[in-house]
Amino acid sequence: MLAQVTTWWTILRICLEERLVYRGDFALGTLMRFLPIVTQVFLWAAVFEAARTTTIAGYSEPQMIAYYLLTMVSRAFSSMPSLAGGIARQIRSGELKKFLIQPIDMLGFLLLSRIAHKLVYYVVAAGPFALVFYIARGYFNGWPDATTLAAFALSLVLSFLLGFFLEATIGMLGFWFLEVSSLLFVYMLFSFFFSGHMFPIDILPGIWRTLVQVLPLQYLTYFPAAVFLGKIQGPELAWGLATQAGWVVAFIIASRVTFLAGVRRYSAYGG
Amino acid sequence: MPENFEPIPVTGGPSYLKVFLTFARNSLVRDMTFRSNFIIDAVTSIAWMAINLAFYVLVYRYTPAIGMPEPGLGDPGWGKYQFFVFIATTTIINSVVQAFFMPNAEEFSELIRTGGLDFALLKPIDTQFLISLQKIEWSALANFVFGSGLLAYSLWNLDYVPSLAQVLLYPVYIACGIAILYSLTIAMAAVAVWLGRNQSLYDFWFYLTNFSRYPMEIYSGTVGTPLRHVFTFLVPVLVVVNVPARLMAKPFEAQNWPLVLFALVATLASLLASRWLFQRAMISYRSASS
Numbered sequence: 001m002l003a004q005v006t007t008w009w010t011i012l013r014i015c016l017e018e019r020l021v022y023r024g025d026f027a028l029g030t031l032m033r034f035l036p037i038v039t040q041v042f043l044w045a046a047v048f049e050a051a052r053t054t055t056i057a058g059y060s061e062p063q064m065i066a067y068y069l070l071t072m073v074s075r076a077f078s079s080m081p082s083l084a085g086g087i088a089r090q091i092r093s094g095e096l097k098k099f100l101i102q103p104i105d106m107l108g109f110l111l112l113s114r115i116a117h118k119l120v121y122y123v124v125a126a127g128p129f130a131l132v133f134y135i136a137r138g139y140f141n142g143w144p145d146a147t148t149l150a151a152f153a154l155s156l157v158l159s160f161l162l163g164f165f166l167e168a169t170i171g172m173l174g175f176w177f178l179e180v181s182s183l184l185f186v187y188m189l190f191s192f193f194f195s196g197h198m199f200p201i202d203i204l205p206g207i208w209r210t211l212v213q214v215l216p217l218q219y220l221t222y223f224p225a226a227v228f229l230g231k232i233q234g235p236e237l238a239w240g241l242a243t244q245a246g247w248v249v250a251f252i253i254a255s256r257v258t259f260l261a262g263v264r265r266y267s268a269y270g271g
Numbered sequence: 272m273p274e275n276f277e278p279i280p281v282t283g284g285p286s287y288l289k290v291f292l293t294f295a296r297n298s299l300v301r302d303m304t305f306r307s308n309f310i311i312d313a314v315t316s317i318a319w320m321a322i323n324l325a326f327y328v329l330v331y332r333y334t335p336a337i338g339m340p341e342p343g344l345g346d347p348g349w350g351k352y353q354f355f356v357f358i359a360t361t362t363i364i365n366s367v368v369q370a371f372f373m374p375n376a377e378e379f380s381e382l383i384r385t386g387g388l389d390f391a392l393l394k395p396i397d398t399q400f401l402i403s404l405q406k407i408e409w410s411a412l413a414n415f416v417f418g419s420g421l422l423a424y425s426l427w428n429l430d431y432v433p434s435l436a437q438v439l440l441y442p443v444y445i446a447c448g449i450a451i452l453y454s455l456t457i458a459m460a461a462v463a464v465w466l467g468r469n470q471s472l473y474d475f476w477f478y479l480t481n482f483s484r485y486p487m488e489i490y491s492g493t494v495g496t497p498l499r500h501v502f503t504f505l506v507p508v509l510v511v512v513n514v515p516a517r518l519m520a521k522p523f524e525a526q527n528w529p530l531v532l533f534a535l536v537a538t539l540a541s542l543l544a545s546r547w548l549f550q551r552a553m554i555s556y557r558s559a560s561s
Contacts, residue, residue, distance in 0.1 A: 035478040039485055043337070046489040050348065051334035182311045189315070193322050203329055 011109060015116035030128040037068050057203040062139040063229060067200050069136055070225035075197065076125065077156045078163035078220040080114065084187075087171025088180035091266070100263065107168060107255060114164055144230055151237055155224040158244045163220055165251035172255060175262030196222025202231070216247040285396050291404055298407035313413035316369070320362050320414055324421070327354060338488045345524030349486050355425035356520035361484050361512045362418030364448045368456075370411035375403050376456045376476075380463055388464075388556065399457065399549050426519065437518045440531070444515035447538040451511050452480070454541035461545070461552035483508040486516075503530075507537040 048054075048061045059067060087110070090096045099106040133140075143149070170187060174180045192198055195217040204212060212218055223240060226232050232240055302309045330337070331351045340348030347353065379402050382388040391401050426433070433441075459476060482490075482502050487509045490499035502509040514534045517526065 029474065032474055032478055036481055039481055042489040042491075042495055043485055045492075046338040046486075047330060047334050050336040050339055053333075056333045182315070185315050186318075189318055189322055193325065198322075198326055199329065203333070205329075205332065 007104075008108075008112060011104075012112050012116050015113040016120060030125040031132075034072065034128075034132050037065070037072070040068050041065055057200065058231070059200060059202065062141075064200070065136070066139040066229060067225050069133065069139065070228050071197060071221050073129070074156060074159055074221050074224040076121065076129075077118070077224070078159040080163050080167040083110070083114065083164065083167040084171035084184055085181065087168065088174030088184075091174040091262070092178065096266065100267070107259060110168065111164060118160065144228060148227065148230060151241060152224055152228045154241060155219075155227050155244060158241070158248055159220050159224055161248045162216060162244065162251065165248060165255045166216065166220075168255040169251055169258055172258035172262050175258070175265055191217050191220065194218065195220045196225065200226070202226075216251075219244040219247060287396075287400060290396065290400075294404050295407055299409055302409045309410050312408070312410035316366075316411055316414050317417050320358075320417055324355075324358060327351075327358065338486060341525075345522050347521065347525070349488075349520075352425045352428045353520040354486075355421060356429070357486060357512065357516040359418045359422035359425060360445070360448075360516040360519070362414050362421065364445055364452065364512060364515075365480075366411050366414035366418060367449050368452045369414070370408050372403060372453050372456050373411075374406040374408045376460060376473075378402070378406055379460050380473075383464060392553065392556070398553060399546060402460065403453070403457065422519070429520070431522055433519055434523050437523065437526075441515050441518050444518060444531070444534060447534055448511035448515060450538045451507055451541045454545035455479070455506070455508070457545040457549050461548040464552040464556055479506065479508060483511045483513075487513045503533075504537075507534075507541060510534045510537050 044061060044064050048056065048064075054060055056064070096106070099109070144152070170184065171180070173183060177183065194201070194212050194215055197220075201209065201212050201218055201222050219240075223232075223244060227237065227240070331354070336348040336350045337354055338349050340346055340350075349357065379388075382391060382402065388402075392398055394401060455476070482498075487499055487503070490496065490502075490509075499509065510530070510533070514531055518531070
């Protein structure tokens with residue numbers, strides 16, 4: 001037992017050190033990632049002006065900007081760059097073999113490595129994020145109450161897990177398809193539109209709104225932001241968190257099942 | 272050298288047109304070899320534009336326009352179909368840049384990294400020409416078709432007909448927009464040579480051109496107006512789409528003729544400035560070793 005804990009700790013430390021090498025990159029890149037929000041600020045200002053209304057789909061102009069800023073936070077948790085692509089690449093190149101031979105679980109290793117990456121990212125990005133949010137504090141109505149904050153924190157952790165296991169499952173498709181990058185691109189497009197990254201999904205009409213409710217994508221970006229803004233309260237909030245957790249469990253299972261099925265298939269080819 | 276060695280005189284340079292056609296043909300052959308990839312790339316670029324369009328369809332359910340109209344100046348504002356003309360113009364311009372110049376920009380960073388730029392420099396042809404046009408991504412032109420279709424559809428739905436002058440000037444200013452963006456890629460290539468790294472430069476391209484995807488009127492106020500001036504007069508990305516889009520989408524009375532004239536100046540200045548930058552970069556180039 002102790003040996004296993006020591007192993008995991010070593011893995012985490014190695015990944016942390018690897019990531020820290022690139023910390024200079026992160027700081028500047030983080031600030032630049034906020035630039036598209038600048039254009040969104042101007043765009044929505046022009047929209048609200050011409051619409052001559054104070055709210056659009058329940059969002060006031062400051063709330064709309066606050067929403068976009070908050071999606072940067074939820075995406076800092078749920079976005080998994082190169083996860084699916086990395087898994088597919090490792091399958092294709094045969095690097096996967098090292099996981100099959102050594103007594104290290106691939107998914108566990110990837111999860112720890114991703115946690116390490118995220119931790120370093122948060123440490124380095126905290127400065128730029130704090131700066132931007134301080135400058136933009138006028139768009140917010142102060143801090144929400146303790147319950148909302150706790151729910152927000154929980155939804156962020158869940159969005160990280162959901163993002164990880166969802167993209168890991170997509171990566172596992174590399175066992176069956178040689179070229180996963182096109183599939184990934186389709187997923188990215190869908191995700192961009194339906195996760196709340198591009199706009200708060202409240203502005204979707206009727207049937208599209210219903211479709212999005214059924215998909216897990218909204219829990220990646222939209223849900224934490226909406227929770228913070230107090231758009232989701234009471235029983236609806238509890239239900240939302242439960243559904244989010246449900247999706248996490250579903251994808252933990254899905255990623256494990258596809259991994260085992262994929263390894264069986266892979267070994268069958270004498271790889 | 273042996274005593275009776277007579278060097279063969281090199282008369283004239285390469286035919287740039289022939290070289291370009293060779294590049295075009297080679298790239299086309301390559302794209303057609305990987306036909307399914309070609310189709311997938313074409314479909315995904317159209318899908319990306321369709322998603323952007325869908326976003327604005329959503330926005331226009333809540334507002335009649337983006338930015339206020341000025342009836343006194345004959346300006347109907349950026350209503351739904353005016354804005355679609357704007358989007359169509361963005362799509363057309365970006366599809367050409369994506370097809371002809373972006374693949375080479377990516378290739379260029381690799382050339383620097385691997386030292387392959389040395390071989391490019393050795394060739395008896397203008398280096399900027401070589402590194403700008405060597406690789407063409409034909410699938411990106413799918414968006415050119417999509418953008419043209421959207422343009423036709425939007426103009427059909429507008430309740431005014433652009434004058435002949437506007438229609439004739441449109442392709443001219445599309446070309447100007449393409450030229451300005453091209454100059455930007457060359458300037459970035461030059462900076463890449465100096466800095467020696469390229470990834471964040473590529474992001475920079477996205478963030479910079481992001482500003483060009485919106486009507487310049489939205490940049491107003493204490494932060495917006497200086498921003499608009501910087502991106503019109505210093506790095507003229509706002510001129511790229513705004514001038515041709517406005518020419519097509521808005522009536523003759525609503526045109527900003529000084530800006531239209533300035534756009535020509537900006538194009539020329541951008542091309543010259545970027546070429547100068549590039550040549551300076553080539554002089555100070557230290558190879559990674561090849």
